[in-house]
Amino acid sequence: MSLQKLIIRRSLEILVIFFVILSGLFLLFHLAPGDPVSRMVDPTMTPEDAELLVSQLGLDQPLWLQYVYYVKNFFTGNFGVSFHYGRPVVEVIGERLPNTILLFTSSVILSALAGIFWGKMVAWHKGKPVDTWVTIISLVCHTLFLPWIALLFIWIFAYKIGGFPLNGMISPELWMDPDSGIFLKTLDIMHHMLLPLLTLFIIHVGSYLLIMRSSMLETLSEDYILTARAKGLNEKQIRNRHAGPNASLPVVTSVGLSLAFSINGGALTETVFTWPGIGRELIFAVSNNDYPLALASFLFISIVVLIANLVVDVLYAFLDPRIRY
Amino acid sequence: MRHQLYRAFFAAAFLLLWFGPGISAWAQDSTLRIGISEEPRTLNIWLASDANSRKVLSLIYQPLYNRDPETLRISPWLAESLPEYDPETVSYTVKLRPAKWADGSDVTADDVVFTVNLIQKFKVPRYYSKWSFVREVKAVDKRTVRFFLKEPKAIFATRTLINYIVSRKEWEPLAKKAETQEKPLTALLNTKVDHPLGCGPFVLEEWREGTSLYLKKNPHFFGQGQSINQRKLGPHVDKILFKIYGTADVAILGLKKGKIDFLWWAIQPGYLEGLKDDEKVKVFLSEKSALYFMGYNVRKEPFSDPVLRRATATLIDNNFFVKRVLQGYASRMDSIVPAENSFWHAGNLPDYGQGLSRAERIRKASALLREKGYSWDTPPVDDSGEIQTPSSIRLPNGRPMQKFVILTPPADYDPNRATCGLMIQEWLNGIGVPAIARPMSFGALLQTVKGNHEFDAFILGYGRLSLDPDYLRSFFHSSNDKSRGWNMSGYRNPEFDRLAEASVSAMDPDKRQDLIHKMQQIVMRDVPYIPLYKPQVIEAVSRQFTGWEQMVGGIGNIWSLCRVKPVD
Secondary structure, three states: OOOHHHHHHHHHHHHOOOOOHHHHHHEEEEEEEEOOOOOOOOOOOHHHHHHHHHHHHOOOOHHHHHHHHHHHHHOOOOOHHHHOOOHHHHHHHHHHHHHHHHHHHHHHHHHHHHHHHHHHHHHHHOOOOHHHHHHHHHHHHHHOOHHHHHHHHHHHHHHHHOOOOOOOOOOHHHHHHOOOHHHHHHHHHHHHHHHHHHHHHHHHHHHHHHHHHHHHHHHHHOOHHHHHHHHOOOOHHHHHHHHEEEEEEHHHHHHHHHHHHHHHOOOHHHOOOOOHHHHHHHHHHOOOOOOOHHHHHHHHHHHHHHHHHHHHHHHHHHOOOOOOO | HHHHHHEEEEEHHHHHHHHHHHHHHOOOOEEEEEEOOOOOOOOOOOOOOHHHHHHHHHOOEEOEEEEOOOOEEEEEEOOOHHHHHHHHOOEEEEEEOOEEOOOOOEOOOOHHHHHHHHHHHHHHOOOOOHHHEEEEEEEEEEOOOEEEEOOOOOOOHHOOOEEEEEOOOHHHHHHHHOOOOOHHHHHOOOOOOOOOOOOOOEEEEEOOOEEEEEEOOOOOOOOOOOOEEEEHHHHOOEEEEEEEEOOHHHHHHHHHOOOOOOOOOOHHHHHHHHHHHEEEOEEEOOOOOEEEEEEEEOOOOOOOOOOOHHHHHHHHOOHHHHHHOOOOOOOOOOOOOOOOOOOOOOOOOOOOOOOOOOHHHHHHHHHHHHHHOOOOOOOOOOOOOEEEOOOOEEOOOOOOOOEEEEOOOOOOOOOHHHHHHHHHHHHHHHOEEEEEEEEEOOHHHHHHHHHOOOEEEEEEOOOOOOOOOOOOHHHHHHHHHOOOOOOOOOOOOHHHHHHHHHHOOOOOHHHHHHHHHHHHHHHHHHOOOEEEEOEEEEEEEEEOEOOOOEEOOOOOOHHHHHHOEEOO
């Protein structure tokens, strides 16, 4: 099958899958017990008040009609208005998304680069103490409980030692200061990013390192590596120019998918560090039954993941001409 | 050489990032920094339903009356004096004090009339029910307003008049625009308000969404330098900065580190020891107007039998919950109205198992049940009065009691209520009543209990109970026994209904007090709800500020924020 046909077929599959997700999400949210009004446990709010709210939110319509509006609105680009913000959800997501992308894309890229580099090195020194220790440490990092390590870092670096901010993305005092220029503000964001970035780096780097190590070991046993040695290339050239790039293919795939999944922002990281991203919004939206915001967030994440899958499939076929579907 | 350069670069960048912005961080001594758990969602007063939006808005928009921190009775705020009631015309006259909106224009009776008309016209949820019984509002003169009620309503003075007043200048154009839309109410609620115009002690300076919100002192605040309710008001801080903390752990660290001055957030008792030892932090323990209770579904047997409910109340040891489950940071409840609400709280209520040991409770409860015809093959108390493991209880008709479920919120939502459920299960099992405590997600629990009424028993709570006891009527009047109604137990008692209806129109506070006391006595006799406990509010502040006003509900109130000032 040609690459063009592959892309067309995959795109059609994605459309079908997306429609299933679109409907599934709607059903899951609306069939789950509880509604936005029932959570407002305020005895001064009368049943009549509750009915007014239900009607205002459009929840008094039959489920099938709500579904029709939902699908129609989606395809006309109208994602609805958040129950709690009273603003279009696209606007809310649009405000939070760049913050999430900034933090998580940086962390995925940095940890992938480090994982590729260190994975390559330890595979090269297979069986030596450095290999054993780095593998053990990577496994530990990979299995660390994120909120625990995040709180530990905050306690050590921001509270005990000091210097790092406890939370947030900016220092409001500094941003209110008319004398602080763009350089200081940029520095302030980077300053706030360091701890969450370090946490995410430690959590992610282990898995990339292990993937790279395993892929590198497999690559090193390939015939072309033997050929390279027979040609008289030095070890550094064989490691960095022949084995390394080929072995990093699975990591590239993993990075592609991680970038897509990182859009959901690692809700836990964002919550602990009070990072104003889409992950925190998702938690708020789900726990407060803010259907439009939650649905739009999930749909957005689904779209990104599906597109990333398509890109990875195409990239695979492109990078390795032997692969055909 | 190249590696050394890289290392030097990274080291310099790291040090710059670590210390750079911190060194130049700008600080203002007269800024009060408040930590909150979530970002305010909106500054549209009609939409705001989340606690943090309401905290911010409570410093911008103001009501005609407020609660006195000591007596909890209404006291004049934007109004100059207490409302005057005229029984002949069923009307209240309210005189406004001289006040200005934050833009310098006068607050007038016309603004009050506009506010009421807007709420009634749009039927704004959360507000409409409080104003729906007002027939007409008239501006008598620039500072006098008269409210004509459809019929006498006692809650008008205690609940309606403590709602916020908005500026006609701000909201008239927005309301007119909303009216032209297909769904006017939705349009009104979805109106984006960037700079709310209030007459309170603070105005919005900047809201950086997702990170922080700044308020600054309102130079036109009517209370500035005035003595209201024997309290001289400020505000004495130039600005308030609301900072958002995602978790309580980090917020506590922020307070200890001096990053915030007040944590406007109920702190869990587990954090208290660490805070008490900190010299820079002061902790306040306040009573709360709250109610945590167990309710039976009295629509169905055998829970429709008040004797079974009284026996359950006898077995439940509220003191155990207070001392063991809530570590002493709570009070036991003996009525639906908290004792701190002293004017409305009734004395002489049945005290069921109060002061009894576990064995005495079992003896008393089993005696009550036996007298009503309940029986056991092996009773919980043997012939010599000793406690023994009983067999399952039989109903008065001889049939064994079926297993039933006590629904509780899950432990991750509220560990206290989940634990109380388990304890009640054990205590009921101790006399052969086959109860099982089952945690259920909070949304599902509410839907089951409030929506479709398919349950046996439940444990729920109200963390912010109104100081006006009209909620007794909401909880137990038979007209509220409907889907989404507050009478979740399905309690129906014509005598109670009659008293509740009379209490609504009792304009004489003493007469109303008597009716409210009688209502409590009936409820505690029939116990559709068994009151359990109410937690205390634990709050912490930096010692850099003083002047906090403690009242029921804590120090996070308008009085505090009008009086708090930096320590000299």
